[in-house]
Amino acid sequence: MAAKLRNSAKRCANPFTPDPPLKTGCATPRVKKRFFTRHLLASFLLRVSCLMALNPVDREVLNTAFGMSSAANEPLNPDAVRSKLGGINEDDFYVSLEIMEGDGLIETSRKLTRRPSNFWVTSRGVVKLLDENGQRPAIQAAVEKAIVAKPNSTLSEIAGAVAQPPLIVAAIVETLENQGEIDVQRGLGVELQVSGVHAALRRRVQEACS
Numbered sequence: 001m002a003a004k005l006r007n008s009a010k011r012c013a014n015p016f017t018p019d020p021p022l023k024t025g026c027a028t029p030r031v032k033k034r035f036f037t038r039h040l041l042a043s044f045l046l047r048v049s050c051l052m053a054l055n056p057v058d059r060e061v062l063n064t065a066f067g068m069s070s071a072a073n074e075p076l077n078p079d080a081v082r083s084k085l086g087g088i089n090e091d092d093f094y095v096s097l098e099i100m101e102g103d104g105l106i107e108t109s110r111k112l113t114r115r116p117s118n119f120w121v122t123s124r125g126v127v128k129l130l131d132e133n134g135q136r137p138a139i140q141a142a143v144e145k146a147i148v149a150k151p152n153s154t155l156s157e158i159a160g161a162v163a164q165p166p167l168i169v170a171a172i173v174e175t176l177e178n179q180g181e182i183d184v185q186r187g188l189g190v191e192l193q194v195s196g197v198h199a200a201l202r203r204r205v206q207e208a209c210s
Contacts, residue, residue, distance in 0.1 A: 053132060060085060061096045062105060066121050066129055070165050075109060075118035100125065126171035139164060141208060143172045147182060147194055148205040155192040176201065 054062065064084050068076055082093050097119065100106045105125035108117045130136035139162070146161040147153060153161070159169040170192065176182045183196035 054128065057088070057092050058096050058100055058105075059132070060088070061093065062100060062121065062125055062129060065106065065119070066126060066167075069121050070167050075120045077118055121167075123171035123174040126168060127175055130168070130171075139168060140172050140175075143169055144176070144201060144205050145209070147173075147176075148197055148202055151194060151197045153194050158194075 053059075061081070065076055065081055068081060068084065078093075078097065082088060082090070085093070097106065097108070101108055101119075103124075105122060105128055106119050107122055108119040127136060130139060142162040142164075143158060146158050150157065150161075155166055155170055155173065158173070159166045162169065173182070173184060173192065173194070177184045181198050181201040182194055183198075185193045185195045
């Protein structure tokens with residue numbers, strides 16, 4: 001499905017650029033948008049239902065964006081990311097961003113236009129990479145142990161305790177929060193802090209240490 005989507009992108013305009021005012025050999029903007037959205041939805045449902053691994057293009061883009069996010073700690077300029085990737089086809093790159101945005105692996109700052117926008121790797125995207133690299137079990141176990149040992153830890157304290165970048169620790173913390181295993185406090189200009197640890201997590205850490 002992703003291959004068909006990428007082939008369609010090569011025939012038509014870049015999905016992040018405005019549609020040309022003149023009639024071309026491609027579908028009309030409305031038809032093209034409906035076609036594009038339908039294929040994105042199909043790709044998303046297929047990946048969720050089959051728990052598919054990232055394809056090589058998406059993996060390369062996400063890995064590069066993750067590395068740049070860890071260094072910059074701010075939204076990424078797509079041109080800078082594509083430049084870092086080197087020889088990747090422009091259409092493949094922007095289709096990859098569309099697909100990964102649909103999968104929740106990245107978020108963009110795009111509002112009303114379809115022009116290229118800055119983007120960042122979501123916690124789900126970070127966890128996906130950790131899963132694919134086989135790193136998640138060890139890192140998550142270390143984060144869980146640090147949280148149970150000091151239930152009111154801040155993000156930087158946990159990151160220091162487990163010797164991992166804050167971006168990775170934040171992704172694990174958000175995952176645990178979404179699973180209902182910890183409570184987290186957030187505030188404007190205030191560092192993320194764990195405010196509560198539920199019994200299930202305490203029990204799992206105790207069992208792992210016994």
